[in-house]
Amino acid sequence: MLPEPIQQSIDLFARLPGIGPKTAARLVFFLLRSRESGLSEKLAEALSDLMEKTATCPVCFNMMSAGREQCSICSDPQRDREVICVVEEPLDVPALERTSGYQGLYHVLQGALSPVEGITPDDLKIKELLDRVRGGEVKEVILATNPSMEGDATGMYLQQQLSGFDLKVTRLARGLPMGGDLEYADQNTLLRALMGRQELE
Amino acid sequence: MTKRDRSIRTEGIILRRRDFGESDRILVVFTRKLGRISGIAKGARKPTSKIAGHLELFMRSSFLISRGRNLHLITQAEVLEPYDHLREDLAGIGLGSYIVELVDAVTYEEGSHLKLYDLLAATLNALDSGKDPGAIIHYFELHLLDLVGFRPELFLCVECGSEVTEQDQYLSGTLGGVVCPSCVSRAGSADIRPVSARILKYLRHFQRSNLDELTALKIPRELRQGLEEAIRYYLNHTLEVPLNSPDFLRRVSKG
Numbered sequence: 001m002l003p004e005p006i007q008q009s010i011d012l013f014a015r016l017p018g019i020g021p022k023t024a025a026r027l028v029f030f031l032l033r034s035r036e037s038g039l040s041e042k043l044a045e046a047l048s049d050l051m052e053k054t055a056t057c058p059v060c061f062n063m064m065s066a067g068r069e070q071c072s073i074c075s076d077p078q079r080d081r082e083v084i085c086v087v088e089e090p091l092d093v094p095a096l097e098r099t100s101g102y103q104g105l106y107h108v109l110q111g112a113l114s115p116v117e118g119i120t121p122d123d124l125k126i127k128e129l130l131d132r133v134r135g136g137e138v139k140e141v142i143l144a145t146n147p148s149m150e151g152d153a154t155g156m157y158l159q160q161q162l163s164g165f166d167l168k169v170t171r172l173a174r175g176l177p178m179g180g181d182l183e184y185a186d187q188n189t190l191l192r193a194l195m196g197r198q199e200l201e
Numbered sequence: 202m203t204k205r206d207r208s209i210r211t212e213g214i215i216l217r218r219r220d221f222g223e224s225d226r227i228l229v230v231f232t233r234k235l236g237r238i239s240g241i242a243k244g245a246r247k248p249t250s251k252i253a254g255h256l257e258l259f260m261r262s263s264f265l266i267s268r269g270r271n272l273h274l275i276t277q278a279e280v281l282e283p284y285d286h287l288r289e290d291l292a293g294i295g296l297g298s299y300i301v302e303l304v305d306a307v308t309y310e311e312g313s314h315l316k317l318y319d320l321l322a323a324t325l326n327a328l329d330s331g332k333d334p335g336a337i338i339h340y341f342e343l344h345l346l347d348l349v350g351f352r353p354e355l356f357l358c359v360e361c362g363s364e365v366t367e368q369d370q371y372l373s374g375t376l377g378g379v380v381c382p383s384c385v386s387r388a389g390s391a392d393i394r395p396v397s398a399r400i401l402k403y404l405r406h407f408q409r410s411n412l413d414e415l416t417a418l419k420i421p422r423e424l425r426q427g428l429e430e431a432i433r434y435y436l437n438h439t440l441e442v443p444l445n446s447p448d449f450l451r452r453v454s455k456g
Binding site for chain 1: 217221222223248249252254255257258280283285288291294295298299302305420445446447448449450452453454
């Protein structure tokens with residue numbers, strides 16, 4: 001029906017998560033119409049750079065620019081090397097960085113344990129975390145996996161694995177979100193918020 | 202759900218979940234009234250979501266579900282039984298995941314199955330109470346097979362129909378039960394495995410007894426593995442798709 005290059009672009013867009021064939025077609029025709037702005041050329045260039053010019057940091061497994069030895073956080077001499085914050089996904093790092101309340105290093109597991117999806121400890125960067133800790137410099141590991149069953153399971157497994165080391169293992173606090181509603185909170189969250197209450201000074 | 206009621210209130214147990222779109226989640230829920238359904242929970246990944254905390258795997262919650270064009274829409278959720286005790290350790294998470302994965306594997310979209318729902322809820326209750334999970338899990342497995350029409354025949358030889366005597370026997374997934382030693386050469390397929398008289402006795406016990414009778418049962422240590430293997434063999438044959446949770450359980454119990 002459609003010219004081959006258009007159909008091919010539509011099919012490729014449709015393979016992205018959350019994009020169905022209709023949305024894909026809309027995106028492709030938008031690109032076709034915006035010929036003057038050069039958007040599709042820029043997009044093509046950005047996409048080819050995406051693979052060529054990025055790499056995974058061999059220390060923390062966060063994303064970094066290709067050609068570096070370590071990511072900008074791992075190689076920053078200002079950062080506290082005694083604390084490692086363990087997160088599930090690379091996107092969790094900028095989220096924590098935006099708080100500007102953390103000066104330590106990170107470790108990206110690249111997922112979370114899930115019995116049903118068949119994700120076992122071997123599929124995550126857990127061995128690599130233990131190797132880092134074995135160096136002896138680390139005094140605290142902060143488990144910042146998501147507050148979900150998968151995140152909790154991952155946290156428990158890590159706690160088990162880290163118990164043999166001489167360091168502090170902590171887990172992010174759980175409680176009520178800003179703009180949340182007490183009435184709709186689940187018991188577990190409310191209970192933890194209650195247990196973790198703090199005296200006003 | 203008839204055409205008239207656009208939305209329905211029912212309780213259900215979460216079987217599977219995955220992220221969808223910007224901040225939504227797609228859930229597979231085994232509901233009491235509608236059977237297994239897939240529904241979308243809009244905004245469930247936002248921190249301020251009013252339902253997110255009520256939608257964890259193998260939680261029993263009360264839902265308000267309305268029919269969407271493709272997927273159902275989960276508009277309200279309130280947890281009835283979080284099974285928090287079961288969530289406290291990795292083995293518990295593995296077991297809870299295993300039984301919901303099994304239910305997911307044997308059910309089809311839409312079509313209520315009250316007995317299976319009650320079995321699932323009762324099993325989660327029993328597991329959450331902290332009793333020895335071994336017997337509870339095997340009870341669940343055999344009764345689930347029963348309810349979905351794959352009850353293994355454990356009392357009569359499936360080949361010759363004669364009563365099974367108290368000696369070592371054979372179990373066949375294809376033939377759906379016990380094959381006695383004198384028929385085993387005739388049955389002749391590769392898909393057959395030996396089962397000891399003692400293990401068979403336990404299998405029958407799980408099949409015939411109710412949960413209360415079984416929670417007190419201690420399975421002798423030396424039989425645990427054999428029992429698990431026999432049931433795993435039969436289940437794998439029946440389901441035709443491999444399950445993920447057993448591997449996980451094995452992996453975390455190793456430590």
